[in-house]
Amino acid sequence: MLKGRTLGMGELERIEDRPFRTAPFAAGTLAAATRCDRLAVLTADLGKYTDVHPFRDAHPDRFFNVGMAEQALVSVAAGLAKTGWTAYCTTYGAFATRRAHDFLAIACAHGGAAVKMFAGNPGLTTGYGGTHQAIEDLALMRAIPDVTVIDPCDATEMQQIAEQAIDIPGTVYCRLLRGNVPVVLDPATYRFEVGKATRFGEGGDVGFVSTGFMTERCLDAARKLETQGVRASVLHVGTIKPFDAAAVAEFAGSVTRLVTAENHVLVGGLTSLVLDAMQEAQILRPMLKIGIPDRFIECGSVPYLQDKYGLTAARVHERVAAWLDRSGTSAAA
Secondary structure, eight states: OOOEEEOGGGOEEEOOSOOEEEOHHHHHHHHHHHHOTTEEEEESSOGGGTTOHHHHHHOGGGEEEOOSOHHHHHHHHHHHHHTTOEEEEEEEHHHHHHHSHHHIIIIIGGGTOOEEEEEESBSSSOSSOTTTOBSSHHHHHHTSTTEEEEOOOSHHHHHHHHHHGGGSOSEEEEEOOOSEEEOOSOTTTOOOOTTOOEEEOOOOSEEEEEOTTHHHHHHHHHHHHHHTTOOEEEEEOOEEESOOHHHHHHHHHTOSEEEEEEEEESSSSHHHHHHHHHHHTTOOOOEEEEEEOSSOOOOOOHHHHHHHTTOSHHHHHHHHHHHHHHTTOOOOO
16 A cells, blocks of 8 residues: 555555654644543544544543534534533534634634644645635634634644644644654654744745645755755744744845745735735845635645645745746756
C-alpha cells in the first residue's frame, strides 16, 4: 500500500523524501486526556476520518458520536462545557463553519465555552468539491469574537496543538491534519505558541508569509530559490487569531519582496491579515498572493487540484521565480 500523506476520505498522496507521523491529532488528544480527566471527545459520525477512534478505545465513557448533525454536535459540546468539561469536537470544516456557525458563535464563543473544534478537509485537501472543501473557514471563524483560530503546518504542530488546546481559554477552531501527516518542524526544537509566528531563514530578497501546510511548500520553494541565487526566508503564522501583526510587520520590513501563501480563498484569510498589518505599520512592499481563487472548486484528485490552483511546492516556486524574473531578480531555472 502506498505510504503517503492522508488526504480527504482516506485518499493518499506520496510524501517525497520527508518523514511522517500517523494520527498526530490522536496522540496529542490522548496526551491531553492524561492531564484532564474531564476532557470529552465528540464527533458527528466522522470518527474514522478524524482520528478519534484511539480516544474512543481508551476512554469510551468520555466519547460521544452524535451522528450526522453538526448543530447538535456543537450544542452538546457547549452543554458539556457549561458543566465543567472541556469538549474536543471533530467534523469536516465545511460542515462545522457552514452548518453550525451560529452555534459556535452563540452557544460557544459568546459565553467563552471550552469547546475546541478540530475541522478536517481544510481547503484543497479533498477532491469532493465545493460541498466538502472548507476554503473560507478561516475567514468565517476569525470574524467571531473571542475565538482562537489555528492552521497547523504539520504533524509536529498538530500534535502539540491537540495537547495544548485544553489550556487555551474559551472556544478554539483548529484545522485538522489527520492520518499520515508530514513532519516538517523538528519536534525536538519547535514549540507551538498561540499567537506567535516563527521565522525560518534570514534571506531578504523575498520573504514568504504562510500558514497551514503552505508553510511546507514555501520552505521547499525557498530552498530551491536559494540554489538559484535568491536569498529567501519564511514566516510561519500558525495562529490566524490572535494574529501576530508585529512579527509580520517586522518580517515585511526585513525583505525586499513579499509572498503570502495560504490554503484558503484570498478573501478574509492570511493575505487580508498581512495587508492590514502592513498598512498599520506603514510598510509597502511588492507582493505576490498565492491562494485559492474566489470561487467554488470542482471535484477532482487532490494532487490535480493543488497543482491546478498553485498550491504545490513546484507551483509556488514556479510562480515566485517568474515574478522575480520579471522584476529583475535572479531566479534562473
